[in-house]
Amino acid sequence: MTNLAKKPLRASAATCARSLAALHDISLWPDLQSTGHAARTLAWAKQNDRIQAVEDAMDTAKRRGVF
Structure with a gap:
């Protein structure tokens, strides 16, 4: 049995940069189609x-108070 109430791991600055860049990335579109x-x-x-x-x-x- 797992503990579902665990806090998510903290994202690094590099992860934040990659994830925000992924919002504008349509490179997967041909594969999705x-x-x-x-x-x-x-x-x-x-x-x-x-x-x-x-x-x-x-x-x-949000945890760091940016939003």
């Missing part, structure tokens, strides 16, 4: 990782 299952699945996984990085960066910014 691919008819190949493997390419599309990999692109979705990368996209979800980028979304999670952005959410982590926003949480870190």
Whole structure:
């Protein structure tokens, strides 16, 4: 059984920079539109990782009082 109430890990400055840059990145678009299952699945996984990085960066910014 896992503890779901754990605080998320703090994002580093490099993670924040990468996640904010990912907001404007459309490089995965061709793979997301691919008819190949493997390419599309990999692109979705990368996209979800980028979304999670952005959410982590926003949480870190809120904790530091930026927002």
